Amino acid sequence: MPTTSLGITYPCSTDLINLATLQSFANSTDTAINSANQLGNLARLANFARVRNVLGQTFAVAVSTPTTYDTEAFDRGGFFTSGAPTLLTLPANGTYLYTTHVVVQSNPATYTSLRLAVLVNGVEFAYHKEQCNTSPNVSRDFGLSVLLPARVAGDVVTLNQLFTGAGNGTTTMNTSIIQVANV
């Protein structure tokens, strides 16, 4: 019997139509639909992780230090392991959208800045720096979002924080990463 491009079988005019013919038609249609459904599930259930630091991390002034995550809120794909709490490891080849939100919990009252840097395999890739004084009081909520294109499985992403000014600072943070393309 002939088949379509997705393997659906159907009789031609000279084929005998019997129960087996009809079952083959139904089964092959079901297989083709399942294949599309699996693709749909892959699209809907993209690799995605959300990790947090809820306890607060203190950063020594003038030292760019990796963020340590203490809470894995969600992890499809296995980005995070508690044994390496500063790393997000990309589970597959592709392009990822990375977003982080940092809240300064305490910092010196004099002119102070916090610099965020997203690193891929130890190399700075994107940055954001703002003043975060308590006096005069300015923004203490920082955000940074960056596209990480054409990465390979096993690449590691870290978030470094650097306080400049008169003293140490403490932050909590919430980071999300999602795969947006397979290439």
Added chain:
Amino acid sequence: MTTNIGTHGLTCMDGSDYAAISLWMQANAQATDAALVGIRQSLSTFMDRPYWQATNINVINVDSVSGTIGPNGAVGETIGGGTVVSNEIPSSFLTQYRLPKGVYLLQSSVNYTVATPNNNTTRTLMVYGMDSINGLESSQFTNRNLYQVRTLEAGGAGNSGAMSVQGLLFADGVHTRRPESFFTHQNTSSQIVIAAGAWRMSLLFLGSGLVI
């Protein structure tokens, strides 16, 4: 396809109907196949979103008196040319390219050093879409979907800064619209230096959406 038999409204297929059944099954198989192929193509597009990212390859100096004219008459610099990584969008630096109709996430991030800035002077990083009209661009009048972020320097000795900004860019599929990242430095007595590889601009297709 059926023939009436008896007197009780019953029907049965005759021999000639077998070919019609085959044709019916073939038509349905092919229609199902075509529908599923379309779905698979849509899903593939969804899973492999078009994107484009440019990174500057040359050192860029920014001052407040020379450079190009950006939105609102600001003087500054763009990435210009650079290394491009892309999918489904040309791998060259976009100039006269008509983005496919849709909604895009537009981002930029820059790292810089500045020598002896005056206190309370500002730097601004912008992203927006730039339209071409008859092959010509006029930045003052044709930028679209402008997003910007501004920092304030404490002044004094040399310093380093880093900025990021993002927003949504709408492409109507009619205008030749390309992404732009623009940096301004509002201090006449100092100069910004952006190292090679320290300025990025990204574009990620989110969906076709309803575009006005």
